[in-house]
Every structure is written in C-alpha cells, then in structure tokens.
Amino acid sequence: MFKYGNSGFVKREFSKHSSLLKEEIDKISKTKMYQNPRGFVNLPADSKYVNRVKAVIREKQKLNPSLVVVIGIGGSNLGAQAVVEAVFGKKQINLNPKILFADTVDPDDLKPCLGIAEKILKADKNIILNVISKSGTTTETIANFEIFLDLLSKYKIPTPYVVVTSDKDSKLWAYGKKHRFSLLEVPKNVGGRFSVFSAVGLFPLGMLGIDLDDFLLGAKDMVKNCLNKSLLDNPAAVNAFVIYQNFLNNKIIYDTFLFSKDLEYLGKWYRQLLGESIGKNSKVGITPTVSIGTIDLHSVAQLYLAGPDDKLTNFVKTRFNAEISLPKIKEFDKLVKNIQGIKLSKIMDAVYKGTILAFKKHKRSFTETVLPDKTPYSIAAFMQWKMIEIVLLARLLNVNAFNQPNVESYKKETRKLLRK
Amino acid sequence: MFKYGNSGFVKREFSKHSSLLKEEIDKISKTKMYQNPRGFVNLPADSKYVNRVKAVIREKQKLNPSLVVVIGIGGSNLGAQAVVEAVFGKKQINLNPKILFADTVDPDDLKPCLGIAEKILKADKNIILNVISKSGTTTETIANFEIFLDLLSKYKIPTPYVVVTSDKDSKLWAYGKKHRFSLLEVPKNVGGRFSVFSAVGLFPLGMLGIDLDDFLLGAKDMVKNCLNKSLLDNPAAVNAFVIYQNFLNNKIIYDTFLFSKDLEYLGKWYRQLLGESIGKNSKVGITPTVSIGTIDLHSVAQLYLAGPDDKLTNFVKTRFNAEISLPKIKEFDKLVKNIQGIKLSKIMDAVYKGTILAFKKHKRSFTETVLPDKTPYSIAAFMQWKMIEIVLLARLLNVNAFNQPNVESYKKETRKLLRK
CATH class of the missing domain: 3.40.50.10490 (Glucose-6-phosphate isomerase like protein; domain 1)
Structure with a gap:
C-alpha cells in the first residue's frame, strides 16, 4: 500500500x-479502552460499543428516512463526509437516504439544506437529525441544531428522529436525555479528529447502508x-x-x-x-x-x-x-x-x-x-x-498530538463579541 | 474593499x-488590445469581442438547453466555476439551464456527469457542449470532448449544440470549423489563468443568464x-x-x-x-x-x-x-x-x-x-x-507572470507513456 x-x-x-x-x-498498544487519547485505536474492536451504535442505526432505519442531516463541524463531520464521498462519489447520485452535512453557519449554505429538508417533511417523509458535538457547546453546531430542530418540530414530534452524539457528561447529552432523543456516546478521551471510528462516523455511515463490519x-x-x-x-x-x-x-x-x-x-x-x-x-x-x-x-x-x-x-x-x-x-x-x-x-x-x-x-x-x-x-x-x-x-x-491549546483564542474573542 | x-x-x-x-x-495601460499578455485587462472593454460572444449566447439560448457542459481544465474552467458558485451558490439549486464542469478524466467523476447528460437527451431536451482549450491539445479536454460528442451524436446531429472556445489557429479550431460548430476565439496572448473575461468565462456565464454587462x-x-x-x-x-x-x-x-x-x-x-x-x-x-x-x-x-x-x-x-x-x-x-x-x-x-x-x-x-x-x-x-x-x-x-515553463515536464512524460 x-x-x-x-x-x-x-x-x-x-x-x-x-x-x-x-x-x-x-x-498505544498498552492503552486499555479509552484511558488516554491513544485509546482511539481500540474503537474498531470494541464490539459492545459498536453494537450499541448498530442498535440505534437499526431503530432509525425502521423509520425509513429519506434524509440524514449531520450537524457537526471539524472533527465531528470531516471523517464521515470523507468516507461518504469516497464510497458513494462526490455527486452522491441515487443515494437513499440522502445525506447533508450542516457544517457551518453560513446562511447561504444552510438555506438550500433547509429547503431540501423541508421538501421532504412536506411530503410526509422522514428525516433523521444527527447532532454531533463532543463538548456539546460548539456554537455553529448548536445554532444549526436549533434551526433544524425547529423545522422538524413544525412537522413531527421530534423524539424518535433526533440522535445526539456527544460526551456523556456534556450539557447537550443532558438536554438530549431530557427530551428522550437517542444518545450515542463519544468516549471522553477520543478527540474529534480521532473519532471517525466512534459513533461520530459510524452512525451516519451505517444509516447510509455502509457495511460497518467491513469498515x-x-x-x-x-x-x-x-x-x-x-x-x-x-x-x-x-x-x-x-x-x-x-x-x-x-x-x-x-x-x-x-x-x-x-x-x-x-x-x-x-x-x-x-x-x-x-x-x-x-x-x-x-x-x-x-x-x-x-x-x-x-x-x-x-x-x-x-x-x-x-x-x-x-x-x-x-x-x-x-x-x-x-x-x-x-x-x-x-x-x-x-x-x-x-x-x-x-x-x-x-x-x-x-x-x-x-x-x-x-x-x-x-x-x-x-x-x-x-x-x-x-x-x-x-x-x-x-x-x-x-x-x-x-x-x-516532541509535541502533544491530542490537544489544540490555541484554538480557544478566537472562540474567546467570539464569545465576547456575541455578548454585546 | x-x-x-x-x-x-x-x-x-x-x-x-x-x-x-x-x-x-x-x-499594462499602454498595452494595445492583445499585443502582449498584459492585454487581458482590455477584454472587458472590448465591445466588438464581447458582442460576438453575446451573439453566440443568444443563438444557443434559442435552443432552450437544459444543460451546459463545460469541458475544460485549469484556466479553462476555474474562472467560470468560481463565478457560478459565488453567484448561484455551491449547491446551484433550481438553476436553468444546469451547468456541469467536466474538468478531469477521472471516470468516477465523469460517469455521473454522463448520466445526467444522457437523461436530458433521452427526454429529448437539449444540451450545449462548450469545449475550451486554448492550445486545443489538452489531453483531458480532448478526451472528454470526444466522449460527450459521441453521446450527443447518438441523439442529435451535433452541429448547433457545440461551441468551441480556442485559439484561432489551433487544430481544435480547425476541427470545429470543419464540422460547422460555433467558434469563439481566445485572443492568442491571453493566458488561461487570465482568461475569465474572454469567451472562456463569458460564454458559460452568459448561458446561465448572468448579466455580462454588469459582470x-x-x-x-x-x-x-x-x-x-x-x-x-x-x-x-x-x-x-x-x-x-x-x-x-x-x-x-x-x-x-x-x-x-x-x-x-x-x-x-x-x-x-x-x-x-x-x-x-x-x-x-x-x-x-x-x-x-x-x-x-x-x-x-x-x-x-x-x-x-x-x-x-x-x-x-x-x-x-x-x-x-x-x-x-x-x-x-x-x-x-x-x-x-x-x-x-x-x-x-x-x-x-x-x-x-x-x-x-x-x-x-x-x-x-x-x-x-x-x-x-x-x-x-x-x-x-x-x-x-x-x-x-x-x-x-522579477519573474515572468505569464508562462509556466516547467509544466511541460510531466506532459512530456505522459505522452511518452501513452505511446507505449
């Protein structure tokens, strides 16, 4: 290779x-489960974990959705998107269900996505919202989640159609639990860019019929x-x-x-x-x-x-x-x-x-x-x-592969600006 | 700005x-017309030239095409594609006619493009092929042109549906002339990456209804x-x-x-x-x-x-x-x-x-x-x-902005390999 x-x-x-x-x-070899960030290598063989994801996939496939909307940015969507485009082609013709990645708050990008989703809902077909945020506090993701959830709620009681992928102790997790959405855990020590073999990648890929065992x-x-x-x-x-x-x-x-x-x-x-x-x-x-x-x-x-x-x-x-x-x-x-x-x-x-x-x-x-x-x-x-x-x-x-200490910098400034 | x-x-x-x-x-200011590569700045004000392009656009719009296929690579398509995505959005929903850019010989990319084109032809609707190559000898472009021309010919006599954009003395131009395709000239001294205001950009953009005067x-x-x-x-x-x-x-x-x-x-x-x-x-x-x-x-x-x-x-x-x-x-x-x-x-x-x-x-x-x-x-x-x-x-x-002397290198090797 x-x-x-x-x-x-x-x-x-x-x-x-x-x-x-x-x-x-x-x-890396000696890392037990997810005791440290190297644990991402253990995901593919963690059959208990994988089976939990598969169970949710089976449950949601029964709803016969026409569209899966993945709401996530960076490590929360790049992996699945990479696999989808590689396997089904960039143009994704004839894919069923279809998939959309809502990965930014650019309104000119989101508008057509919302249009597609609304058309499906109007035709009384189903969509699955999969919101993915490890921290549960990613601004773009939460904003888009609210918008899609609001749209979905106009047509259906959202409970069975929403899948939350997050850290088990995030506020997003708690929110999902309260509203009885399906919950998929990302092991705490698995970082976003190392998470494609967690529910972050597996759920959307499985929904599209990709053979997860083969993957x-x-x-x-x-x-x-x-x-x-x-x-x-x-x-x-x-x-x-x-x-x-x-x-x-x-x-x-x-x-x-x-x-x-x-x-x-x-x-x-x-x-x-x-x-x-x-x-x-x-x-x-x-x-x-x-x-x-x-x-x-x-x-x-x-x-x-x-x-x-x-x-x-x-x-x-x-x-x-x-x-x-x-x-x-x-x-x-x-x-x-x-x-x-x-x-x-x-x-x-x-x-x-x-x-x-x-x-x-x-x-x-x-x-x-x-x-x-x-x-x-x-x-x-x-x-x-x-x-x-x-x-x-x-x-x-001699650097730490698993952190991103300086990214907080623009986020802090952004939060300050939003407060105004 | x-x-x-x-x-x-x-x-x-x-x-x-x-x-x-x-x-x-x-x-740059003193460059008359296209006497040297700086002449690209004169394109937008060259009303005679622009009118010629507009005349071909009007002629082809009368055919009421459902699809425009732009066949070109690099400088021959990046400009138009940039404008199309900026103006109509990356997803280009509800665009009429639709536009496809055939910009490489990757069969997995071309196959869905051919599928879309064939569907339109089968429905007895029209497509316009716009093949763009300054030299007229770009391997990828000629290959894709042949494939689309072959497809088109199965459904229609291609004459009114093909627009050749090229140097006036290229072999592609001569080929187009012989077959009575429409011909649009790229002034010889205008390089590919400086050609967006020539027919290279104007024809496809005009076909989509973009106001060329405003542009x-x-x-x-x-x-x-x-x-x-x-x-x-x-x-x-x-x-x-x-x-x-x-x-x-x-x-x-x-x-x-x-x-x-x-x-x-x-x-x-x-x-x-x-x-x-x-x-x-x-x-x-x-x-x-x-x-x-x-x-x-x-x-x-x-x-x-x-x-x-x-x-x-x-x-x-x-x-x-x-x-x-x-x-x-x-x-x-x-x-x-x-x-x-x-x-x-x-x-x-x-x-x-x-x-x-x-x-x-x-x-x-x-x-x-x-x-x-x-x-x-x-x-x-x-x-x-x-x-x-x-x-x-x-x-x-202190470098020449207008040439690309070392690109020939891989082309030469490729040609040798194709000879085998």
Whole structure:
C-alpha cells in the first residue's frame, strides 16, 4: 500500500529513532479502552460499543428516512463526509437516504439544506437529525441544531428522529436525555479528529447502508500493521519518520495529492489531522495542503515542480469504480495522439506516472500511497494508518498530538463579541 | 474593499518600489488590445469581442438547453466555476439551464456527469457542449470532448449544440470549423489563468443568464482603480507590495481565508493564478492555500494561530444573500450563550471578528478584503484586482507572470507513456 520512492528514506537514520518509536507504539498498544487519547485505536474492536451504535442505526432505519442531516463541524463531520464521498462519489447520485452535512453557519449554505429538508417533511417523509458535538457547546453546531430542530418540530414530534452524539457528561447529552432523543456516546478521551471510528462516523455511515463490519475490519487490520514492532514493516512508523526527516530538511508543507476527485474530503480530513495535531508552536508545524489529480496539474504543477523546494508530496493513487472508453474517432488523433479507443483510467494512469517521473526529474520529495480501491475497508485502513502515523510523528517532534491549546483564542474573542 | 490591517505595510518602503510599480502599470495601460499578455485587462472593454460572444449566447439560448457542459481544465474552467458558485451558490439549486464542469478524466467523476447528460437527451431536451482549450491539445479536454460528442451524436446531429472556445489557429479550431460548430476565439496572448473575461468565462456565464454587462462593468471599474498612478490608492499595487514584503519576510504561504462556502472556487481560481504565475524557481514561489470560515477554524486554526509564522492570510468577508434567524429556545442558552433569536450572519460576523482579534493577539500577518456581495459585478472586480495584483507582484519579484515553463515536464512524460 505504501511506497517511499523519492523521500530520502535512510534505514540507518530510521534505526536511530527506533527506540522512541517503539516506546510510543508500546504505549498505544498498552492503552486499555479509552484511558488516554491513544485509546482511539481500540474503537474498531470494541464490539459492545459498536453494537450499541448498530442498535440505534437499526431503530432509525425502521423509520425509513429519506434524509440524514449531520450537524457537526471539524472533527465531528470531516471523517464521515470523507468516507461518504469516497464510497458513494462526490455527486452522491441515487443515494437513499440522502445525506447533508450542516457544517457551518453560513446562511447561504444552510438555506438550500433547509429547503431540501423541508421538501421532504412536506411530503410526509422522514428525516433523521444527527447532532454531533463532543463538548456539546460548539456554537455553529448548536445554532444549526436549533434551526433544524425547529423545522422538524413544525412537522413531527421530534423524539424518535433526533440522535445526539456527544460526551456523556456534556450539557447537550443532558438536554438530549431530557427530551428522550437517542444518545450515542463519544468516549471522553477520543478527540474529534480521532473519532471517525466512534459513533461520530459510524452512525451516519451505517444509516447510509455502509457495511460497518467491513469498515471496522479495515481499521482493525491496519492497527495490526501499525502496532507491528518490526518497524521497517510498520507503515505508520516509516511514514511518520519520512515526514519528520523531511520536515527537519525544510519540507514544511505536506501535500496530499490524490488522483481521484472523490477523495478530496479524505484529503481535507487528513488536513485537519496533520494541521491541528502537529501545529503546536513556532518551531513545530507542517502546513497540510490537498491537491487533486489531474486537475491541479493544470493549476499548481509549475509551483510544485520548479518553485521553492519546501514540500513533501504524498501521491495517492486508487482504482476507479467506473470504466469509460474513448470512442475511436480517427480525426481526433491530430489533436491528441495515442488516446483513441483507450480507457480513461489508462489516461489517468499515464498522467500519474508522468507526474511521478517529472517529480523525480525535478528532484522533488514524494512518497506514494496505493489505495487498492475506495471501499469502506480500504478507506478505513487509510484513516487508521494516518491517525497512528500522526501520533508517532508527534512523538518524533516532541509535541502533544491530542490537544489544540490555541484554538480557544478566537472562540474567546467570539464569545465576547456575541455578548454585546 | 481592501484593508491592510496587520500586514506590516510601511508607506516609506512602498515608496521605494514606486518607480518599478509605476513602470509596470504604465506597461499594462499602454498595452494595445492583445499585443502582449498584459492585454487581458482590455477584454472587458472590448465591445466588438464581447458582442460576438453575446451573439453566440443568444443563438444557443434559442435552443432552450437544459444543460451546459463545460469541458475544460485549469484556466479553462476555474474562472467560470468560481463565478457560478459565488453567484448561484455551491449547491446551484433550481438553476436553468444546469451547468456541469467536466474538468478531469477521472471516470468516477465523469460517469455521473454522463448520466445526467444522457437523461436530458433521452427526454429529448437539449444540451450545449462548450469545449475550451486554448492550445486545443489538452489531453483531458480532448478526451472528454470526444466522449460527450459521441453521446450527443447518438441523439442529435451535433452541429448547433457545440461551441468551441480556442485559439484561432489551433487544430481544435480547425476541427470545429470543419464540422460547422460555433467558434469563439481566445485572443492568442491571453493566458488561461487570465482568461475569465474572454469567451472562456463569458460564454458559460452568459448561458446561465448572468448579466455580462454588469459582470464586465465590475472588471472595468477595477481596471480604473488598479491602473491608478496614485499608488497608495491602487489596491493592486498596495496588495502586491504587501505580499512581496511578507514573502521577503519568510511568509512563503499565502492563505485566502474566505468566510463564505460559496467562494471556495474563487479561492481555487486564485490559487492557480498565484501558484502558476509566481512559482518560477527555487527562490521565487508562494504556496497558495484556501481556507473556508468558519469550517476551517475547526481544522487548521491551531496551526495558523500558533504554528510556524510562515503565512500571510487574506481574510475575505462578504454579505450573504439569505437571512436565517435562530429560534428562541431558552433552554439552549445553557449550551451556547447569547445566540438565541439572532441571525446566522451575526454569528458569522462575530466569529470573523473574533478570528481577526485572535490573529492580532498571536501577531500573525493578515490583510482583509471586504467583498461587498457575491454579485457578478463584485466577483468580477475581485478577479480583475487579483489578476493585476499578480502581474505587479511578478514584477516586484522579477519573474515572468505569464508562462509556466516547467509544466511541460510531466506532459512530456505522459505522452511518452501513452505511446507505449
């Protein structure tokens, strides 16, 4: 799945860091349940927890909803959205139930979402509201929840249609309990950006009919690979080290260059994971960027190939579900040679390989990830790999992967302004 | 429209560069028609050219199309897509005709597009294909054009439904002429990323009913502001200088942080403009990033506020079209204070201001752009401002804004691979 082509990986250097990496892997392995933030790795195998989520999914599926509205922002929605787009495609045609992510208080974004929801309610069909906030006090989430709840209440008694996903002792939890909404717990020590295998991801994904066992198996299998103490066979350890070494070598930007439009949100999910976990002080922080092939070759390739050598690129290549062949129109051969009658995936592949060769020629640092396909299994494996990688990278860089001490800063100012 | 809050702008330093800036502004001003790449500034006032585009729009509107398919990549589609999303919203509900951008050969992206087009053709409704390639030899574009043309031909004689936008002497142009498709010229010296006011942008936007006069007026008015020789009142000159000074000061990342989801593609359009125009060699290149408020405050704020101080951020704030008020549910006051009954735009505004204050507190470099609204006029003004800014910035950095010499690199490798 992972290749470390042109990333300057040196086994000897890697070995020097092995005790540190092993120590952290040991810590992760020994974490019982959710006793500390490393416990996120235990979610996929926590069958008691998963069964509780599944039970709620079964209960809500019986209501035969036409729409699931996920109300959450950042870690509360990026993971599920990434999986939905990867598995069902960015355009999500013919999805039943449909899904909407209400992830900001931008009224021009919310208005059409409300329109869709109201149309469904008017037709006497059902919607499920899934409000997700670990703290239960995220301004955007609570605001949107109120608006959707208000809409729903105009058409139905909301009790069976609302699912609250939150910390067990949050005020939102208490509110949900009082109103007899369904309650799904996010274990206290599981941080938002590490929560995709908790109810945060599982409930919406299960509602859309994604096979959660398959999804969780991808994560479990990857846990095995990544807690492997033969470090050279451990993709999380090796990649954490590659990013670390490149960062020391002034590759302060990490670009996830996905050759698949449907994976853009997987890139955005990882962007949060890297940005927030590692960006801790003036000396430590890597700016994550997301590029999409082949589109962005026509937008930033000039900069990436010839500009300042400040990036490490992780190319991600995958298999496509659809197959489309070009017609054979001889006349077009004059415009672009050698593509008549061939498959689009073959063109994608040629552009991918051409890009790799150009990066090599320009001596740009990159790694390659081959994602076998866009099934829930593979996407989950990718996510689990990346989460463990980030924990190891944080250890190498000696920062706390699990907090975000400076985010409070704008929130405090915002609260002051709202008081006026 | 533009504020230079915390960007370290020093008038005296600016004055030192005034002769260089004036010289370039002079060059832009004196460019007759399209005699050199600076000629893009002349497009909005070129009524003869615009009228030709309008005539084709009127002709195609008579066919009463249900769908416009824009086939193009990079500079050939980002501009129009940015305007469409800004004006009609990212979700583009109830748009008639609808618009699709076929901008890559990813089969999983193209398949649903083809499905939509075929459904329309089957219902005996019309689609317009607008294929856009300056060179006429862009692999992705030609491939997609063939596929859509093939589909269209199964239902109709394609002649009146195809519009070719290209250089007048490209092979695509010759092909279009032979088949009696409508032809729209992109002036030879107008580069892709500077072409939004040519037929590249105007045709699709006009087809959707956008008032092109209003759109072009925004651009024309901005030309006046930006070719102003009172440099301190020239937003392009001042902002080019701010970016330049910050770059010298190691702000090697330029983040466009838009507090509006509908403006994400405007950010992506600018990303190409900055990346490709300025990223010229190992010493000169600024990595453009795009962030969306309030979403990305929950994803990268930690990094932006406290991580390495290597970014200049341009916050973009705008007015929303919709207005949504929160219900007054007293109980919710326990979860988030002071938002009961208020408008979402007021929350957006408080978060925006809170973010600005936090950036100040953390001594992060930023500028502010107030986009009065998301009308065609304002979006065009923004785009024209940014294009002139980039030309001036390139001059300060002593690079050629108009070429992309290293992009050929991956294309060459790709062609070799396709030959096999």
